[in-house]
Amino acid sequence: MQHSKFSFHHDLGGLEVLHNIDKKTDFGRHNHSGYTIALVDCGAQRFFRSGAQHLAGKSSLILINAEQVHDCRKACEGVSSYRSMYPTPELFNNLMDCEKNRAPYFSEAVVHNPALAYQLHSLFDTLESPVSKLEKQTQMVRFLTNLCASTGKQVLSDELASVRCRIALAKTYLQDNLFDDISLVDLANLIHMSQFHFVRCFKAQTGLTPHAFQIQHRLNHAKAMLRHGKSISDVASQVGFYDHSHFSRHFKKNMGITPNQYKQAC
Template sequence: MQHAKFSFHRDLGGLEVLHNIDKKEDFGRHSHSGYTLALVESGAQKFYRSGGEHVAQQHSIILINAEQVHDCRKASAGPSSYRSLYPTPELFNQLLGSGSAIAPFFQDAVVHDPTLVQLMNATFNVLESENGLLAKQSQLVALLSYLSQKQGNVRLEGKQKSVKARIRTAQQFLLDNLFEEVSLDKLASLVDMSPFYFIRVFKSQTGLTPHAFQIQHRLNHAKALMRCGKSVAHAALTVGFYDQSHFNRHFKKNMGITPSQYSKAC
């Protein structure tokens, strides 16, 4: 039975996300104000784009530029499903630009790239999760930057002034506001960088994305609380994890043991 799940992310520049499950209906020629980035999960899709017909099999990526006329038809006998997101050119410029970048143009209509498939799946999962804004923005930047570098034609530029000092400023701001929701836009603006350039430089300087840096220091603080005899639940809530399972997952990934095991050993 066909089912469509749609979500609208106002805090991510009005990003639209669609999960079309067991798609049966065809769509006539139309266009979107944003790009169409679609991951074919099962079956196959046939579509018109750039004056020609294309077929996208399972585990392939469909790329349609903003305002580009296209259609979409089922091209397999069994169930056919896909997940897609529709970032606008303005969102690309906001995340990738520093005032001079332009939104990319994708020449290829269908792409076969296992790394891109993994990034697409990770992005959909994060967008559907209870993760905070910084995690969602970071994942979206990772996807769009990889896509632009591999498939688009975007020149990345950055300012040369004291990069290390600006990253230290961002680190200190994250530490000073460790238990608060901090957006990628806020951090990038603080150090006068575009979000894309900031996240690349931050990782190159620290070895971690801003979100991973934040999580690491929250976990360090939680461990200190548990060493002082505080309960696992108290430690998780104090450092900003309002979902216990979310806290447990990050803790075990970081330490290899659960918070309860750590607490009992202290």
């Protein structure tokens, strides 16, 4: 039986957690402002990340970096279930070391590590239990510390680093002017690229076109507004969607739940 359960943890810096049981609807390509760290409880999931398809079976960890484009679909017969959380880079830093940038880059999309899988399973169970803030935070820090210890950092060539910096500038401009009617010409001129080269580099770096990136971040803004009690109809119009149904369709494609389900959980 299909079932989705979403929870929002104020005592963990606004950590979002999603439990999907036998979800038959595929998630199209999208991203999240936070990391995706998931545990496959049973069955299997297939997903796109880093230009390739990956398969994650029972007890596998799925790792997707913040703002990294991905999709997700069921990849087995019978029931498939997974639990995922979305810690932001800021949450990594706040929990682990406030004075240093500890938010990692996960080079591996799927991790087979029984010890880490057991820790993540225990963490998810704890997050669903009426335990103290201290216990939740302690388990969270222990898991993230052990997870980060098994990852490396990506080293970029000077040329790739330069392109990434220029695309990062365009991304920042889009985010700073999220509700403006920005043209492709303006964005390309901003970082001194032709329109064709800009779109190609932008999609290569983010997995999204500039317009899809804009929609994604409007959805992120909408989530914040819903958390602060704004009505769904007001949010839909304020973040630039045509109507309630247009907003709900994009929201569910991104989160796997409706705006109303998200609002009630928060």
